[in-house]
Amino acid sequence: MEIQSSRLLRKVLIGATGSALALTSAFAANYEDTMPLETVKPAPNLEEVLPHPEQREEAMAKLAEFESRTGKRPNILVYLMDDVGWGDLGVYGGGVAVGAPTPNMDALARDGLMLTSAYSQPSSSPTRATLLTGQLPVRHGILRPTLYNEPGGLTNAVTLAQLLSDAGYVTQAVGKWHMGENPGSQPQNVGFDDFSGFLSVSDLYTEWRDPYFYPEIANSEERTEMIREWAFEKYWV
Structure with a gap:
């Protein structure tokens, strides 16, 4: 019985393997018919x-038709939120169902293109930089949340904001930046016309004033002076 079972199993495996190879060959042939033969490097x-x-x-x-009909270019609005899953929005099954309605974002999504597959980076700073540059963290260099007044960041990076600005758009960033505090990484120097x-x-709103939890920051005259002199600072209320 063991010998017969072994022979039967071998025949099944051979048959399955042959079928798989046939299917793979057919798929490869169809796939190659639709694949471009050469790749293109759009920018250095x-x-x-x-x-x-x-x-x-x-x-x-579609863009030409829109501009002809309205006399304007389409507005481009990007939301990037920390600690929010795609399923938290109403259009993807969240919203009211999870106790947090998102009617405005739902309306925008229904009027646009809804995607069902995406990637993000392990933390907020790498994700932001990847979204702006189109590069993986190993390329743009922001592998983790940036530190205070740290060099590097987005300095000398080509960003989506800069490309849109060069194309005639007015660009604005609102909210948390966290992609470098050094001048070369600040919003006004990587393509944004305005930042709030x-x-x-x-x-950051509180730690530089809190000597109990952040003495190394709150008691640093250099740090306080740096905050006061920052371009695009919006800390004072």
Whole structure:
């Protein structure tokens, strides 16, 4: 029985393997028929990509129709929130169901393109920088939340905001920045025309005034003076 079972299993495996190979060959043939043969490097700071000219032409046609009909370019609004899952919004099954209605964002989503697959980085700063630059953290260099007055950050990066500004858009960032406090990484120097928010984490509002929990910051005259002199600072109320 063991020998017979072994032979039967071997025949099943051979049959399954043959079928799999046949399916793989057929799939590969169809896939190669639709794949571009060459990749394109759109900019020195970007990786090579597979061009999709038909999709680009369709998108450009829609943009041209919108501009012809309204006389304006479409507004571009991006929400980036910490500690919020895609399923927290009403349009993806959250909202009222989880006790937090999101009617305005739901309306925007229903009028736009709803995506069902996405990636994020392990913490907020790398995710923000990746969204702005189109690069992975190993490329843009922000691998973790940035520290106070730390060099690096977005200095010399080509950002989405800069590309939109160069194309004639008025660009604005609102809220938490946290992609570098050094001048080269600040919003006004990487493509934003206006910024209203805070450059570091949200507890920046209080920690530099709190000698009990943050003595190394609150008792530092240099740190306090740096905050007072920051461009685009919005701390004083």
